[in-house]
Amino acid sequence: MTVTAPAGFKAAGLAAGIKASGAKDMAVVVNDAAAQLAAAAAVFTANRFAAAPVLFSREAMALAEGGYLVPRAVVLNSGGANACTGAAGYEDAQRTAAVAAKELGLRPEEVLICSTGLIGERLPMDKILAGTEAGVAALANTEAAGRAAAEAIMTTDTVPKTAVIQDPDGRYTIGGMAKGAGMLAPELATMLVVITTDALIDPGTAQGALAEACRLSFDRADSDGCMSTNDTVILMASGASGNQPGPAEFTAHLTALATDLAKQLIADAEGAHHEIEVTVRGALTQGGALAVARAIARSNLFKTAIAGQDPNWGRILSAAGTVPPAIAPFEAARVGVSINGVTVCRGGEVGEPRDLVDLSGRQTNVMVDLNAGAAEATIWTNDLTHEYVSINADYSS
């Protein structure tokens, strides 16, 4: 099960006719909790061309933080991003929320909106509004309904992404669904994620836990270095389990679930043949470790080398060498590199023979040791393949 695994949630996914293929393209997720018990939290893209649904949902969250009603429903569509659509696009998001709210007996500001697809086109509002009504009518707390919702938000995803985690004592459950395959980058990633839980938590705890979980999961997935206009991660809590976890414990479980979903995104990244874990250790600071890992994960030359099963560690160091010393202090002559366990570079120069490295499997591990401190960080990325070019050259998304 997915977002319907925790008690107190219903979901639906259906084909509203937005996608020409006839595939599912709209989803609704609803928190059945009473307003006083419900909590919601959200993290949005940092892109300055934030899409209309992001602007609308951000406003709803701001109202909730100001003491207004907590959002208890999310309407999502694929097949169109409703980004760069101006005031008319914003009104489209408002109208969708209004229709959902009417059907659900909520206020429009209690509904969050997410969209994904091509930027710079208006949504087909007749289909969106009819789909919203049909989605509300189809809401169910079944596994099938949760799975249909996860399928309805797919774009170039080849599989739906879902995850469920339970507190070891069975006191509460967290469920989630995610979509995203390209445009995966730090600070979120053409990525829509809805997470539900029946834990009893207050909105402040929910927001703090979600921000920390995103920082350690989705923000460390970097598929192609591109940041989307529509990224949204939403957490809704129903309190239906009656169990109130401590913030640290809840954050840990939420982070585990978010990491699971983030790795699923990278595993299904557009055209990828290798899932690559770039770990930088021996850094003076975690920020420095992250900066070096990101520079490597974003190097097209590194990513094509892995696609070609070529353990070309020079491309790893040349990418690491672009990070300014002020951000990550290290000495070039002390840096080591291991690829899948073979230390191909030691002390900044040739180590074990590169021919010993086996890159035939999907899982790829790159470990860079800066020998400059004790901090460590990992970025998850993937290789750059012919299929990535095909998908993104031939498909308008």
Place this chain on the structure above:
Amino acid sequence: MTVTAPAGFKAAGLAAGIKASGAKDMAVVVNDAAAQLAAAAAVFTANRFAAAPVLFSREAMALAEGGYLVPRAVVLNSGGANACTGAAGYEDAQRTAAVAAKELGLRPEEVLICSTGLIGERLPMDKILAGTEAGVAALANTEAAGRAAAEAIMTTDTVPKTAVIQDPDGRYTIGGMAKGAGMLAPELATMLVVITTDALIDPGTAQGALAEACRLSFDRADSDGCMSTNDTVILMASGASGNQPGPAEFTAHLTALATDLAKQLIADAEGAHHEIEVTVRGALTQGGALAVARAIARSNLFKTAIAGQDPNWGRILSAAGTVPPAIAPFEAARVGVSINGVTVCRGGEVGEPRDLVDLSGRQTNVMVDLNAGAAEATIWTNDLTHEYVSINADYSS
């Protein structure tokens, strides 16, 4: 003609057996001027894993700036970068300079060294040293010799890059050769460039002119966002024309020549089908314009869209939207985008129909108007194609 076009220079290019293909792989360029008349200047990669030849040449230039002899020869090889090769690699560069110096009657510190090729392997020194001797023996001031040198520094280049410019009054000549096809990025670019001139200039003027010319040319060519360990641009002046240009005039001509070479690099970038000029205007500062242009030029989603002849302007804005407001202040709702003259986005939303854009030709122009000021900047880049992936996945470089 190329580096041999200005008076007072000889060159040679030959196959020393470094490349398995048997293609030319070593070049020598020599300034015949007396030490008092000669000037030299150089710009090197900012990469922290600078290759041994860069470390060696940097040291020679530092000595010259300190009043020691001005470098008057360059020995270049393709087929191996001599990067990440430690102290032994540095000694290899020293030995090459020593052999060239002995043959030329110079001090080793008067010889600069450039290498390009695979990182993390020692050079075959027997071939390098024999090739150096043979190169010096073959030196000539002919067009054929200049062309052979330009051919000898090619790696994945499909054509040699050369340019010549003359002062309109015929008082002096500037000639240049360049190599580079991938790893082209700001702050230089798997790029070796040797420029010669018979203008009479002092080393300070030469260095100032070269730095400014690089800033406006090679630093604005961004093929794949990757920065090499070996980038070097060298200018040598012989004074043989007897004409002493003013610094501003000389800088302008040098910039024109460097821009010509930079555009040749982008035109031959690995696998490219489109040469893309990304111009950002209406910025508050030139730095802001450059930051936005670079963010667009580095977006794989933008580059694959152009490869697919898809005028997907949402990918242009989503890349522009990643630049922090502090670096480039602008309002999303005021930004316009034109592709090949069609204003597909106006005021941050849909403009003319994207179907009007014709991307069938090689030359592609993207104009982003931030409507936030009067500054403007251009970055030259290229599309991301299947051939780029093939070249870099299948070829160890």
